[in-house]
Amino acid sequence: MNLQPRYVLPLLLALAACGGPEDFDAPADAVGQSEAALTTTRVRLMAANISSGNLQSYDPGEGIRIFQGVKPDVVMIQEFNYGDNSATAIRGFVNTAFGTGFSYFREAGAQIPNGVISRWPILAAGEWDDTAVTNRDFAWARIDVPGPKDLWVVSVHLLTADAATRNGEAQQLVNLIKANIPTGDYLAIAGDFNTDSRSEACLTTFSQVVSTASPYPADRNGNTNTNAARAKPYDHVLVDADLKAYQTATVIGASSFSGGLVADTRVYSPISEITPARSTDSGATNMQHMAVVKDFLIPSDTTTTPPPTGSTAITAESEDNGTAASADGRVGNGVAVSGAVGSSTDADWFSFDAKAGGSVTVSLSISGTADLDWYLYPASNTSSYLARGYTANNPETGSATLPSAGTYLVKVVGYSGATGSYSLKVTASTTVIDP
Incomplete structure (x- = not known):
């Protein structure tokens, strides 16, 4: 495999914050959180441009409470700013919003950076240049989800300029995905697409590598739109065919959302199901988007425990040693x-x-x-x-x-x-x- 450009994570028992310009961090015990011996594992993906306040950041706290209440496993996050944006500040944000066991990647040198936050180890991560814009790029990560396949995710924030510009960004990203991501792994593209409709050209372009078809996530009232006014489908979680085959209802408490959830706290009921989120959080100042969630039940590694050994050192394998x-x-x-x-x-x-x-x-x-x-x-x-x-x-x-x-x-x-x-x-x- 030739992954260019890439930020490859060396093999270590413990992953630590990387030096250099990009912010890539995992807890010390992340690699130990490997494939669970289960038939299936639920994977909750979230697209999240839910910053608030006047600084396009998560400092005010409304977005943090939504993360805590919805409990995603992997988040494609936009406007990934918190505190002074130091590694210490970002690690603290991840610990508070998700937990100390989560890993993250945050792109370098961007005014409103994209990033990825994951319950499972991030094996490699980096950013691909979005030539249409100067204040963010496409942030990608390869994640060691349970089971025989890895999950590749790309966090995107397309321009508001016009549909033609967004379609150009989409084609750029599709070309990068085709060149760098193995077709045998899972793929998700998620984030703030700024799309005015579901028939926009960029979604047709993205359909080369992911499914853009229904069912669509919806809120408690069945509304599938995601901007603050709930009139346009700005935000998406799009996955490839092999991951889409495992999509399942998003279940929170006693509530079930068959196509996934648009997390608008203003209409979510009972709000206690996503505590500590408050009914006012999605209406916070300058929160222009709703989080979008989809759940999947993926096959997990079912290898069982076994065996030992003889006493003579071998120099060649002897079949059958396939288990x-x-x-x-x-x-x-x-x-x-x-x-x-x-x-x-x-x-x-x-x-x-x-x-x-x-x-x-x-x-x-x-x-x-x-x-x-x-x-x-x-x-x-x-x-x-x-x-x-x-x-x-x-x-x-x-x-x-x-x-x-x-x-x-x-x-x-x-x-x-x-x-x-x-x-x-x-x-x-x-x-x-x-x-």
């Missing part, structure tokens, strides 16, 4: 193991024993240009990885700290159906893993 329960063992300290991912559904599992907790390095050298990845698990819990090698690098190398003695597993799999041969190596001090 955790049939993992090849054992991988010796610093001993290269050759193998191949032979099909889009193939996964190779290997095991090793640690005598004590400590640092290990996993390296996956790949033949040719195949994009293969690895995951490191404790054998006692294969629903939650400790670390992963999940970039387009060759070799895919990363380090992790094993918490204790025990059996650990490494899974090798192709990204988005990739196949190819490889050499896997796990290395550590001999006080941690035997040769």
